[in-house]
Amino acid sequence: MAQNPVTGAPVRLVVTDEDGTFLDLGGEDFSRERFSAVFARMRADGCRFAVATSNQSFQVKDVFGPLVPRVALATSNGAYVEAGGRRLRVSVAPDGGVERVLAAHAAHPEIPLCTVCADGAWVEPGADPDFVAEMTMYSHGMGRVESLADPRARQDVLMFWSRVPEGELARSIAVMREALGGAMDVVDSGCEDGWGYFDVVQRGVSKATGVRVLMEHWGISPEEVVAFGDAGNDVEMLRLAGAGYAMGNADEAVRAAADLVCAPCREQGVLRVLEQLWPE
Template sequence: MTVTTIRLVATDLDGTLVRSDGTVSPRTVTVLRRVVDAGAVVVLVSGRPPRWMKPVIAATGIDSPAICANGAIIYDPRADRVVEEFLLAPVDVARIVAVLAAAAPDVRFAVETGADTYAVDGYRGGWHQDGGVRPCSLRELAGLAAAKLLVYHPRLSADELLEFVRPRVDAIAEVTHSNGRNLVEISAKGVSKASTVALLAARMGISAAEVVAFGDMPNDIGLLRWAGCGYAMANAHPVVRAAADALAPSNDADGVARVLEDFLGSHKYMPEPERASCEGC
């Protein structure tokens, strides 16, 4: 562990901060508020689009800029608006769709724009929990700029699909997954949770050594490796546990809260009263 003073806590939501029943426990809410009161910044970092962040923001009261769609979007909860985007360009969406459709005719695609999900017929990836998926043709989909291009296969697991997709598109995009479904998520080259947390931290004058991060799935690996200390949850994917500096208890055991309680109890890790500021991030 190379963390010095904790000035920023970056935490994934599903499978990490959020329990399996979709709730955030009172214990976790209390601890997050204590961290903020101690002068640190808490950044919610998720594969979710902004519209799915709102229940967790409301439950926790954390209103600093949130990182959505695996780093593709910075969302300001206070203003309820997207302030910055790092999108996969339509030309790259079209190239990837063409390559993967030729290599595996059974794949189906969807695009998350940040505001909506557009999906071709046969897509069953489940990344439209709000029922707001908009049907579209493959030609229409290939003309969209994507926060995430979602690739579904009816038989391959997420791990198997990741191994199939990554070498075919790695030169022009980032590929990961965050679920147990038959789905992978593709972002613009160089865009990840880690890259966007690093950007926000730099704007606040915070170094990686002053960041503690939490996650559970492959889309969290880069963030856990970048942070001064990266915690994988006890329920995390095996590759995430292997990549982390340390293990936290599971999401259903309030693992994030329990680790942060230990840091709060050891005052040498908490910032001085002067707060890190995320104004203008």
């Protein structure tokens, strides 16, 4: 089997973030022919593949298409975990936490929100059309409600998404954290094209906890895991893995949390590493 470049253990699980990591920035695609070839070599070597993302499971399944039955999921920042078509865990946000988020949204309407539920996502009709289009790219199961307090948007809430001008990201995160008072966590999920993204997530739920569910399901140890990420919500996962790769486009804090740095996503950094681990 391929050897973990940090621990020397066999690589039994590769897990990657999507946006800014595995997928091309600003799109939902990757080099499919190239990946299919190395994916086949990984599978033959006994290595599993998982996607850990803040995006919804619907989006991941649409992106990976026919490969989906062999791709495990730790989506919605680890709140939804699936392997082999079976849900292994769905972590639902507590009502009190959801109430605090909705109150913060009402007090700060300049900070847009999208509610992510187990079976869909919701925005308000007054939301900026560009914001809605962006959130729909990550959900593929978007609906509209007059208010995020609508019962339909309160059914099995997993997390919330937001997007603000990049210069407003730090302030918006600080405002939300203060308003939530620890009832939910707020994590930076990256910047792109002048916009900053953050997620409001359940306390104690992260990509790392989602990946742990998969590891326990398959009997895989951290030393046997290779992970890739580019943003603040990837840090715990990178620290969990025996070899955590920060993308070349990641900021300094993410690089500091990683063991290694690979080429940026625009240069297909993840695929480059996989092809080194599983050469033709």
